[in-house]
Amino acid sequence: MSRGKVDVRTLNVVTAEQTTRQERKQRTRQALVDAALRLLTDRNLASLSLREVTKEAGIVPTAFYRHFASMDDLGIALVDESMRTLRRMVREARKNRSSSEDVIRSSVQTLYSQVRTNEDHFRFLMRERYAGTGRVRAAIATELRLFASELAVDLGRFDEMRAWSAEDLRMMADLIVTAMLGTVMELVDVDTADREADMEIIRQARKRLRLIVIGVAGWRSEA
Amino acid sequence: MSRGKVDVRTLNVVTAEQTTRQERKQRTRQALVDAALRLLTDRNLASLSLREVTKEAGIVPTAFYRHFASMDDLGIALVDESMRTLRRMVREARKNRSSSEDVIRSSVQTLYSQVRTNEDHFRFLMRERYAGTGRVRAAIATELRLFASELAVDLGRFDEMRAWSAEDLRMMADLIVTAMLGTVMELVDVDTADREADMEIIRQARKRLRLIVIGVAGWRSEA
């Protein structure tokens, strides 16, 4: 699960054979990202110091600047990486959906397993979405908006919603994203070992989604 | 609007006549709280230093300990104060509701005006709800859970929902709280001067609430 601190220096020495310079640079860059993510488990990006990150990654503080201009830049990189796993999750959900007829059930299931295997990424996004400063917060906001747009397009492909207006699709997408992010936060908050609590959260998540579907349908037939 | 830095020392000297010792202690304690809130406009509690707060409040760093044992304690105090204005808002909403028949419209309106007049408190709650560390985060979570319970009781008093189960009421309350907090975050994010954007957010908030009402009603008639 890639937990645990691994010094890049030793790592780069051991696997030194047949690795280009670019590859190794990329590797320690990744080591910085991973180190940060590890330290951010129960802290804030703002309260994370450059020196801590480099120490955890196993390089000297000044070497940080070979990869990022500032901690803010590291933050942006973290947003990128985290959003990538979010997108991977959606692809996964699309795949699983086709093999099941209960879209809600299968989607929540993929959400659950993806969150549990990439807790760091999801936790980071949720935390910094509101707590983040300046560029990081802005980046997350932009990405999530984009993400909701994509979901809206996805929704429009369902037979039941083919005739919906763009605005209605968008509202539904926003509601779903918000609801899902809420679920993510609950999952990330809870102790990983407690399967019982997990199942309750999943149950609630399904309920919320069904409620949104019913609500939007009713809303439209009303108008 | 109580913006702006006011040195407590000068304040206490000027109004020194006829003030008990306790009163003055309370006053500088409040000065610390206010100073923190001011500094937290675009930052994190975790990234806020004791020295900054005392400087902004106009006292010497070590005097901080006469009022709080740690920055964490200050955080708890901030949660208390912020939750108090949240509750004040609900009372206000209850009052306005009785004079209007459109509950949703009047509630959103009170939410809006309360958020705009107490931005600091709401912003703090939203930020630290997820970003907060340890006790502060826990305190907010507890308070919000309690808050949702109260709302559930409130909802049960409506004629249409008198027969609902506690669980259904609770789910609806949770949904409303989540939706409202989302709206709060959007309001706090946006530039205060932009009335146009404000109105759009309010419109969306009403829409979301109506959708929840429709959804829950449909959900229940389905079961």
Place this chain on the structure above:
DNA sequence: CTTGATAGTGAACAAGTGTGCACTGATGTG
């Protein structure tokens, strides 16, 4: 009027911070 309590002061401390600079040694290139 005296005296004990205490809110606020100011100097000091060790520890941690971001960043500048000259360096080294392996790597890719002409």
Place this chain on the structure above:
DNA sequence: CACATCAGTGCACACTTGTTCACTATCAAG
């Protein structure tokens, strides 16, 4: 093979941080 590139080093600097301690000046109570 010689040489330039550059990821990573190590020392240095000036600052900021939380907390200690002995202190002062004022208020409340005897």
